[in-house]
Amino acid sequence: GAVVSQHPSRVICKSGTSVKIECRSLDFQATTMFWYRQFPKQSLMLMATSNEGSKATYEQGVEKDKFLINHASLTLSTLTVTSAHPEDSSFYICSVPERGAGNSPLHFGNGTRLTVT
Amino acid sequence: QQQVKQSPQSLIVQKGGISIINCAYENTAFDYFPWYQQFPGKGPALLIAIRPDVSEKKEGRFTISFNKSAKQFSLHIMDSQPGDSATYFCAATGSGNTGKLIFGQGTTLQVKP
Numbered sequence: 582g583a584v585v586s587q588h589p590s591r592v593i594c595k596s597g598t599s600v601k602i603e604c605r606s607l608d609f610q611a612t613t614m615f616w617y618r619q620f621p622k623q624s625l626m627l628m629a630t631s632n633e634g635s636k637a638t639y640e641q642g643v644e645k646d647k648f649l650i651n652h653a654s655l656t657l658s659t660l661t662v663t664s665a666h667p668e669d670s671s672f673y674i675c676s677v678p679e680r681g682a683g684n685s686p687l688h689f690g691n692g693t694r695l696t697v698t
Numbered sequence: 699q700q701q702v703k704q705s706p707q708s709l710i711v712q713k714g715g716i717s718i719i720n721c722a723y724e725n726t727a728f729d730y731f732p733w734y735q736q737f738p739g740k741g742p743a744l745l746i747a748i749r750p751d752v753s754e755k756k757e758g759r760f761t762i763s764f765n766k767s768a769k770q771f772s773l774h775i776m777d778s779q780p781g782d783s784a785t786y787f788c789a790a791t792g793s794g795n796t797g798k799l800i801f802g803q804g805t806t807l808q809v810k811p
Contacts, residue, residue, distance in 0.1 A: 587741070615797040624787060624801040625742065674741045676797065684794045686732065689741035 584608050585677045587690030594665055595698055602660045602693045604631075604675030610655035611677045615687065616648075619672040628673075631658040665697045700725060702790050704802025711809050717775040719805045721788035724769065728790040732799070733762065733773045736785045745786075746773075778809045 586605040594600050604614055614631040629639040629650055637650035647669075649661040662669055674692040679685040704721045711717045721731075729750055734742035748755045748762040748771065755762045761774040775782055785806050789799040 585741075613797060624803050625799075626801075627798055630797065676741075678797055684796055686744055686747060687796050687799060688744060689734075692739075692741045694739070 584679070584688040585675060585690040587675050587693055589693060590691060591694045591696075593696045593698060596666055597664055599661055599663045600665055600695060602662075602673055602675070602695075604658045604660070604677070604690055606656045606677040609680065611658075612655065613678065614652065614658040615676045616650065616658075616660050617674045617676060617689075619674060619692070621672075625674065631660075631675075662695065665695070667697045670695055670697045700800055702788060702800050702802040704788050704805060706805060707803065708806045709808070711778045711807065713778065713780060713809055713811050715778050715809075717778045717782065717807055717809070718772060719786055719788070719807070720770065720772045721790075721802050722768075722770045723790050723800075725790070725792065726769070727792040728800075729792045729794075730796050731762070731764065731771050731788065731790050732796075733760070734787045734789065734801075735782075736787065736804075742787060775807075778807075780809045780811050783807055783809050 588603045612633045616628045617625045619625045628643045629637045631650045631652045633652040639645045652658045672692050676687045676689045702723050732747035733745045735745050736742040746757045746760045750766050759776045764771045785804045787804050788802040791799050
């Protein structure tokens with residue numbers, strides 16, 4: 582069964598608005614979750630690590646003020662795309678380590694297709 | 699040094715044939731190499747993974763071959779089926795953090811009936 586639940590699966594928003602994406606770990610508590618982005622017909626790129634109880638850590642080139650991450654609980658991480666612009670249109674996918682910790686196999690949610698008009 | 703290079707970009711195989719996808723890496727600190735399968739509009743699903751202490755790992759029709767000295771690893775899909783048609787990604791990471799994956803560019807596999 583599904584290990585990771587992501588919501589919504591699709592969202593269309595107008596330029597300048599903010600969008601929140603939720604990622605839930607269904608089977609276990611996760612102290613870390615990971616957010617990836619995938620542009621059409623391209624590979625996945627790690628955006629940031631969501632850390633329970635502390636600030637998220639962002640990969641080089643990812644704007645932390647634009648992509649707000651909140652690890653609200655041991656089973657929930659949210660990604661908020663603030664002041665979205667068309668270039669933010671992408672497939673955002675969260676992931677959770679199998680045993681809730683960073684050294685176990687990584688499982689991905691079904692992603693959120695964001696379209697900014 | 700952080701790249702993972704994957705080939706071919708696309709692959710067409712007849713039903714029942716063997717699909718082979720190759721990946722190469724440069725960073726010798728990498729110590730975990732998973733393969734993911736992704737269908738259109740879905741997130742990637744973990745297929746199989748290997749660590750450098752073994753040269754081969756098999757799970758059902760899927761086999762990873764690993765060549766540490768050459769810094770290469772490959773996925774073999776035996777008896778390929780039309781349902782295997784998807785995009786496959788290799789990945790790599792090190793330092794015990796399997797969440798920070800470096801992905802290859804992906805291979806789109808089409809299995810013809």
